[in-house]
Amino acid sequence: MKQSDIERRVLQLWTSTNVPMTLANVQAYTGATRVEVQKALDAMASAQVVELDSDDAGNLLYIVSGSARMPRGATTIGEVMKLEQLRGEVGMAKVGGGGSLARTGGVEGKSVVASGLLSFFLGPFGFLYAAPVVEAVVPIAVLMGLSALLPQALLSPIMAVALPICGIAGVVYAVRHNKNGRRTSLLPEKSQKLLR
Numbered sequence: 001m002k003q004s005d006i007e008r009r010v011l012q013l014w015t016s017t018n019v020p021m022t023l024a025n026v027q028a029y030t031g032a033t034r035v036e037v038q039k040a041l042d043a044m045a046s047a048q049v050v051e052l053d054s055d056d057a058g059n060l061l062y063i064v065s066g067s068a069r070m071p072r073g074a075t076t077i078g079e080v081m082k083l084e085q086l087r088g089e090v091g092m093a094k095v096g097g098g099g100s101l102a103r104t105g106g107v108e109g110k111s112v113v114a115s116g117l118l119s120f121f122l123g124p125f126g127f128l129y130a131a132p133v134v135e136a137v138v139p140i141a142v143l144m145g146l147s148a149l150l151p152q153a154l155l156s157p158i159m160a161v162a163l164p165i166c167g168i169a170g171v172v173y174a175v176r177h178n179k180n181g182r183r184t185s186l187l188p189e190k191s192q193k194l195l196r
Contacts, residue, residue: 001032006040010050014064017073017080020055021062028077071147072123072159083121086114110174119170120163127166130173132183139166 009030010021019025027037041062044050050062074080110130119126124139146155169186176184 001030001036003036003040003043006030006032006037007044007049010040010044010062011064011067013080014069015067016070018069018075019073019077019080020059020075021050021064022059023062025077026062029080068147071143071152071155072163074121083118086117109178112171112174112178115174116167116171119173120167123159123163123166126170127173130170130177130183132185135185135187 006026010026013019013026013029014021019029023034023037023041026041027034030037032040041050045052045062048065050064053061053063055061074083115126115130117126118129124136124143127136127139146158150158172186173184176186
């Protein structure tokens with residue numbers, strides 16, 4: 001595996017999850033050999049892209065300099081792999097049942113379950129699957145702002161309430177998409193005009 005590919009995957013793992021950045025986790029996530037991963041991480045440390053740290057148990061951890069982590073991202077490689085597998089299936093899946101494309105005017109439908117799960121685990125980032133882009137971008141910006149401003153102790157309870165609401169909204173976005181054959185807003189018309 002190329003070093004640039006490993007570096008890209010390391011940054012992706014850091015910014016989209018809360019998985020501890022150990023050598024073993026990076027190796028499992030990238031699929032590269034231990035030697036390749038160690039070489040890439042050493043190069044990233046030399047370039048001051050990552051810093052070395054350790055946890056209370058003495059395990060060596062890598063921290064990406066100047067980049068925040070996902071507030072409520074996956075915490076294990078298994079969760080990350082399941083989410084990536086789900087995203088892959090969602091990208092390839094078609095709505096089941098006879099005449100489903102005809103019902104949506106020839107437009108491929110969205111999986112209601114996938115939309116709900118993506119929105120529950122990824123918050124407003126999951127809205128990008130079935131919601132109008134503007135209605136996904138605004139809450140993403142709010143989430144990023146809150147993540148930058150609030151300490152983790154305040155952000156965690158907010159996210160504990162917000163993620164289930166996002167999951168429900170994701171389901172509703174997918175249902176509306178399948179019903180209307182396009183991404184459909186959940187907001188009243190006046191609010192839609194303000195976002196445009």
